[in-house]
Every structure is written in C-alpha cells, then in structure tokens.
Amino acid sequence: MWDYTDKVRDHFMNPRNVGEIPDADGIGEVGSLACGDALKLFLKLGPDKRITDAKFKTFGCASAIASSSALTEMVKGLTLDEAAQISNEDLADYLGGLPKEKMHCSVMGREALEAAIANYRNVPIPMAQGEVVCECFGVTDLEVRRAILESKLKSVEEITNFTKAGGGCGRCHERLEEILREERLEPKTATLPEQKRPLTNIQKIKMIEELFEREIRPALRKDGGDIELVDLDGDFVTVALRGACGTCKKSKITLKEYVEKKLREQVLGNLIVEEAR
Amino acid sequence: MAETRPVVYMDNNATTRVAPEVLAAMLPYFSELYGNPSSMHGFGGQVGRLLALAREQVANLIGATSDELIFTSCGTESDSTAILAALQAFPAKRHIVTTRVEHPAVKNLCEHLGQLTGHRHRVTQLPVDREGLLDLEQYEAALSDDTAVVSVMWANNETGVIFPVEKMARIAKNRGILFHTDAVQAAGKIPINLAESAIDFLSLSGHKMHAPKGVGVLYVRKGSPFVPLVVGGHQESGRRGGTENVSSIIGLGRACELAEERMAEENGRIRQLRDKLEDGLLNKIPNSMRNGHRAQRLPNTTSISFAYVEGEAILLHLDLFGICASSGSACTSGSLEPSHVLRAMGVPFTAAHGSVRLSLSVYNTESEVDFVIEKMPGIIAKLRDISPFWQSIPQESEV
Numbered sequence: 151m152w153d154y155t156d157k158v159r160d161h162f163m164n165p166r167n168v169g170e171i172p173d174a175d176g177i178g179e180v181g182s183l184a185c186g187d188a189l190k191l192f193l194k195l196g197p198d199k200r201i202t203d204a205k206f207k208t209f210g211c212a213s214a215i216a217s218s219s220a221l222t223e224m225v226k227g228l229t230l231d232e233a234a235q236i237s238n239e240d241l242a243d244y245l246g247g248l249p250k251e252k253m254h255c256s257v258m259g260r261e262a263l264e265a266a267i268a269n270y271r272n273v274p275i276p277m278a279q280g281e282v283v284c285e286c287f288g289v290t291d292l293e294v295r296r297a298i299l300e301s302k303l304k305s306v307e308e309i310t311n312f313t314k315a316g317g318g319c320g321r322c323h324e325r326l327e328e329i330l331r332e333e334r335l336e337p338k339t340a341t342l343p344e345q346k347r348p349l350t351n352i353q354k355i356k357m358i359e360e361l362f363e364r365e366i367r368p369a370l371r372k373d374g375g376d377i378e379l380v381d382l383d384g385d386f387v388t389v390a391l392r393g394a395c396g397t398c399k400k401s402k403i404t405l406k407e408y409v410e411k412k413l414r415e416q417v418l419g420n421l422i423v424e425e426a427r
Numbered sequence: 428m429a430e431t432r433p434v435v436y437m438d439n440n441a442t443t444r445v446a447p448e449v450l451a452a453m454l455p456y457f458s459e460l461y462g463n464p465s466s467m468h469g470f471g472g473q474v475g476r477l478l479a480l481a482r483e484q485v486a487n488l489i490g491a492t493s494d495e496l497i498f499t500s501c502g503t504e505s506d507s508t509a510i511l512a513a514l515q516a517f518p519a520k521r522h523i524v525t526t527r528v529e530h531p532a533v534k535n536l537c538e539h540l541g542q543l544t545g546h547r548h549r550v551t552q553l554p555v556d557r558e559g560l561l562d563l564e565q566y567e568a569a570l571s572d573d574t575a576v577v578s579v580m581w582a583n584n585e586t587g588v589i590f591p592v593e594k595m596a597r598i599a600k601n602r603g604i605l606f607h608t609d610a611v612q613a614a615g616k617i618p619i620n621l622a623e624s625a626i627d628f629l630s631l632s633g634h635k636m637h638a639p640k641g642v643g644v645l646y647v648r649k650g651s652p653f654v655p656l657v658v659g660g661h662q663e664s665g666r667r668g669g670t671e672n673v674s675s676i677i678g679l680g681r682a683c684e685l686a687e688e689r690m691a692e693e694n695g696r697i698r699q700l701r702d703k704l705e706d707g708l709l710n711k712i713p714n715s716m717r718n719g720h721r722a723q724r725l726p727n728t729t730s731i732s733f734a735y736v737e738g739e740a741i742l743l744h745l746d747l748f749g750i751c752a753s754s755g756s757a758c759t760s761g762s763l764e765p766s767h768v769l770r771a772m773g774v775p776f777t778a779a780h781g782s783v784r785l786s787l788s789v790y791n792t793e794s795e796v797d798f799v800i801e802k803m804p805g806i807i808a809k810l811r812d813i814s815p816f817w818q819s820i821p822q823e824s825e826v
Contacts, residue, residue: 207815317763
C-alpha cells in the first residue's frame with residue numbers, strides 16, 4: 151500500500167474545485183485513458199489578469215486526483231507568469247510529498263498548467279515541441295531533460311518515476327541513458343560497446359568452419375576423432391562427432407566444454423552447440 | 428495504527444486468514460513439541476510421525492500418495508523446482524510451452540531461464556481469448572519434439588478462469604512431454620484428483636487455503652524425473668534439503684482436511700454469494716463488465732471492470748469502509764502498465780485500469796456481500812464525476 155501523506159489523502163477524498171468552467175480562458179489537457187491517468191484543467195482570469203477560478207477533471211489514482219486538486223488551490227490569485235513558475239516539486243511539497251513512484255502525478259499537474267497557459271496565449275505547448283522519446287507514454291526529450299535538471303535525477307528508474315518515460319516496453323531505455331549523460335554533462339565513456347551488425351547465418355557458418363579447420367579438428371584428430379557442422383539455426387549449432395568421438399562416453403563434455411567454449415570465445419558469445427541425433 | 432473498524436475481507440486470492448482449527452493444531456509445535464523430526468530420540472520422533480500424518484492429509488485432498496509430495500517454502504519455490512527439474516531431465520530439449528496469463532512465479536522464471544540454466548530456451552506463451560480461455564488446437568500445434576515441459580496454471584489468480592489442465596496433461600504425455608501446473612488458486616476450491624491424471628508436477632501454497640504463509644507443496648508423480656533445487660540434508664527423501672517447517676506443515680495438513688470438508692460449501696454457498704455480488708454490481712453500475720468466462724471459473728472469484736475510473740482510487744475508497752479488494756490497474760502494482768492478464772484477454776485500457784478483483788472465502792457472509800453492493804455504486808459515481816472521460820460518452824440507460 152502506498153504511504154500517502156494526510157494531505158494527499160484529504161485532497162483525494164475531498165477534492166477541491168472539481169468540475170468544468172464553460173467559459174474558461176485557458177484549458178489544458180494532458181495524459182490519456184491508455185496511459186492510466188489524464189487531467190483536464192480549466193482556468194478563468196479576472197479583469198486584473200489574475201486567475202480567479204480554476205477547476206479540474208482527472209482520471210487516475212489517488213495521487214493524480216490529489217495533485218490536480220492541490221494545483222487548482224495553488225494557482226488561484228496568481229498571474230499567469232507567476233503560475234508558470236510553479237514546478238512539480240512545489241506541487242509535491244504542497245501535498246507534504248509524494249511516493250517517489252508517484253512523482254509523475256505532480257509532473258502531470260504542472261504540464262496541464264503549462265498547457266492551459268499556452269492555450270490562453272494561443273502558443274504551442276513548449277514541452278510538446280521536443281522529440282518523442284517514449285512512444286508508450288508519449289514523452290518528449292524536453293520533458294525528460296527538464297525533469298533531470300530540476301529534480302536532479304540520476305537514473306532511468308528515476309526518470310520513469312517522474313515522467314513515466316521508459317515505464318512501458320522499455321525500448322527507449324538506451325536513449326534515456328544517453329539523455330541522462332548529456333544533461334549531467336558526463337563525458338561519453340570510451341568503454342561503450344560498439345554497435346555491431348548481427349552476423350548473418352552465412353557469416354556464422356564461415357567463421358565456425360574456419361575455427362573447426364584451424365583448431366578444433368586438429369585437436370580432435372589427435373585422439374582419432376573428428377567433427378562436422380550439420381546445421382545452424384539462429385544460435386543453435388548442430389554438429390556430428392565422427393570417428394573415436396562418436397563412440398566416446400565423454401563426447402558430451404567435449405562438445406560443451408571444448409567445442410562450445412571455443413565457438414563462444416571466437417565466433418559469438420551466445421552460440422549453443424548440440425549433437426545431431 | 429491498529430484497525431478498529433470491522434474488516435470486510437474479499438481478497439482471498441491474495442492471502443487467507445489462518446483457520447482457527449489450523450492455528451490450534453499448530454500451537455503445540457511452538458511450545459512443548461519442539462523436537463526435530465529427524466532426531467533419533469522419541470521426543471523428536473513423535474513430531475516425525477505427525478508430519479507423516481500431515482503429508483497424508485495433503486495427499487488425500489489432491490488424490491496423491493504421501494511419497495509424491497515435497498514440502499517447500501511457498502508456491503513460487505514449488506514452481507521453480509518443478510520447471511527447472513523438468514528442464515534438467517531433458518537437457519537437449521530447449522522449448523517450453525506456457526501461457527500469457529501465468530502468475531509471475533512461472534512467467535518471470537521462464538523469462539529468466541537463460542541466467543539460471545546457462546542455456547537459451549524458446550518459450551511459447553499461449554494466448555487467451557476475450558473470456559480468458561485457451562485454444563486447445565493452438566496448444567497442440569505449439570508442442571514439438573524440442574518441448575521439454577508445459578507449465579499451465581490450473582486456475583487464474585486474477586479472473587479465476589479454470590484451464591483444462593487434465594486434458595492438456597494427457598496430450599503432453601502422449602508426446603513424451605512433462606506437464607507442470609500451478610494449482611495455487613485451485614487447490615482447496617475445486618476437486619483435484621491426481622491419481623486419475625497425467626500431470627507430472629503440481630504446486631500449491633498453504634496461505635491461499637487458510638494455512639499460514641511460508642509453506643508450499645510440490646507434487647511429483649511417482650516415476651516422473653526429478654532433480655532437487657534446494658540441496659542439503661536428507662529431508663523430504665533427499666528431494667528438498669532443510670529442516671521441515673514443522674508447525675506450518677501440520678497446519679497445512681489440517682487446512683487440507685478442512686478444505687475437503689468445505690468443498691461443497693465453497694461450490695455452493697460461496698459460489699452463490701459470488702454470483703450475487705457480481706450480478707449486484709453489474710446491474711447497479713452502468714458501464715461495468717465481468718472479466719473472465721462466467722461458468723468456467725473458480726467459485727470464489729470475480730473480476731469486474733468499471734470503465735473510465737482508475738483501480739487504485741476505487742481501492743482506497745473501499746478501504747475507508749474496511750473493504751479489502753485488489754485491482755489490476757497500473758497504479759496498484761507500482762508499474763505503469765495494467766495487469767498482463769487483462770491485457771492478454773484484450774480488455775481495453777479504459778476498463779483494464781478500472782478493474783477490481785473480489786475473492787471470497789468460507790468466512791464471508793451475505794451481509795458483507797450486501798454491504799459491498801451498497802457502497803460500490805457511490806464510489807464509482809464519485810470517481811466518474813471527477814473523470815474527464817465520463818460525461819463525453821453516451822451512458823447506458825439504467826436497467
């Protein structure tokens with residue numbers, strides 16, 4: 151069970167300012183049903199250009215509802231420029247803190263506010279201008295970069311907690327690592343593995359045959375044995391042991407401890423050697 | 428902070444209360460009967476004889492013989508032991524067949540076999556249909572000469588949907604393939620007779636059937652190949668090292684006896700209560716739906732989705748009334764994606780995030796069911812009032 155503060159519980163059970171403003175001056179919509187949370191924020195400005203009313207509708211968990219409720223309370227009486235200064239950390243602080251896995255709820259609140267302000271000013275939403283790095287949750291690099299800087303994030307896990315990026319299929323983790331390094335101004339380490347093209351079957355067969363010829367056959371022949379490559383299917387290498395090896399009780403050990411080991415060292419680390427039956 | 432309000436416990440697929448009869452049977456082993464069953468003296472030896480009795484009680488519930496049972500620490504250990512043993516029995520075979528809706532104890536194990544065995548295995552995860560059912564033709568087509576083991580749960584923990592594991596085990600046996608089933612949710616709730624089946628391995632867990640946490644069982648059919656996971660002393664006939672968790676095993680034995688006695692009630696009164704609860708909620712709350720086949724299901728489980736609201740928010744509201752349930756929503760799991768079971772069934776995101784599982788036991792009463800039917804509509808209505816998606820969609824007319 152999540153460890154919510156009393157303030158989160160209060161704003162969840164008794165949300166303030168639920169509803170819509172029909173003649174709102176600015177409306178901000180973020181999130182979606184698929185993402186598991188969504189927030190629609192309505193702002194109304196007075197003659198002095200201060201926010202006189204704010205209302206919300208939210209689909210989401212307790213912290214999403216509480217963050218939305220808190221946000222509407224925080225912005226009332228502010229000018230848009232003042233409201234734009236509210237960070238997700240301010241929102242979380244107002245609630246007495248959020249569990250780290252739920253920080254993205256405060257980020258959602260802040261983004262809805264930015265969207266509502268952009269809507270009023272009739273300008274594009276700044277964070278949406280970036281390149282989408284997380285397809286699952288539609289998060290842009292700008293959102294990720296800002297969260298890293300503002301909340302001093304140090305890992306992909308933290309980026310996910312704050313922005314949801316990387317919380318789905320996980321395909322963007324490498325890109326998130328990259329952004330993390332860029333933002334934290336750490337020089338790219340030289341030890342990064344070079345991107346290698348996967349070997350084709352024909353390349354693999356050629357390399358295996360060469361290794362057999364060069365090292366393995368001469369070694370087996372010393373004991374009166376021999377080996378042949380029968381088939382290659384992905385990483386599965388099927389071989390036949392001939393001569394003395396064919397009847398040797400230790401042939402299994404020879405295959406795994408010697409042949410497979412050599413292939414893994416010199417051809418490809420995940421090859422699996424099997425004996426033809 | 429101590430709970431003072433009465434608890435309406437409807438989360439029995441997560442864990443169950445220890446039956447008072449079970450607790451009473453266990454207590455002496457924490458005080459006067461503290462001997463080690465392996466000891467040569469009579470003081471320990473008497474414990475050994477009572478362990479043997481517990482073994483028989485468990486065997487009786489599932490139609491096994493005592494020597495086919497290995498006591499473990501939990502269902503997860505039983506699952507790992509069985510699957511790894513089966514793979515070691517056929518070292519040349521590199522294929523496993525399982526389902527998309529398995530418990531993490533099996534699902535995550537299959538996804539990490541490479542690290543554990545040093546070999547790459549192909550894992551076929553059979554899909555399920557909209558009602559959570561498997562297609563047996565697809566199952567047969569998935570089996571190959573390279574298949575070492577099939578692992579399919581007897582009943583699903585989230586929806587309660589029951590799989591035809593006995594039929595599936597026969598098919599596997601005819602192909603020379605070992606068959607394991609995770610029966611953690613099924614054991615004690617529906618009849619199981621292993622004597623008449625071709626199942627090689629079966630896992631069950633004490634705390635899902637009114638015994639304490641920390642004890643499980645692995646059934647290994649006589650003659651099926653086996654390799655221990657926990658190696659140590661000679662306990663469990665050398666098949667699982669480690670001093671026996673005596674009190675819990677005795678408790679599990681008693682719990683199995685009780686389950687046998689209560690099987691009719693589980694499938695009669697409890698099934699009726701579950702149906703009343705489910706029908707009551709579906710009728711009173713628009714845009715709600717059942718997840719899982721209505722008939723081919725455990726008698727105690729219902730999974731219901733309430734569209735356009737989120738599960739964690741529902742659970743917290745229920746919690747204020749003392750009602751304990753669980754949800755397949757993303758937020759309750761700490762991950763950002765909703766339940767893999769509901770997604771495999773093709774439940775739309777709108778509904779998957781708003782799913783609630785209620786699972787009953789013989790300790791539930793009709794007034795508790797009425798209480799939940801009374802409270803739930805208000806909770807859903809309140810959350811829908813806040814939801815930005817609710818008003819914009821056409822609402823079903825009230826029945």
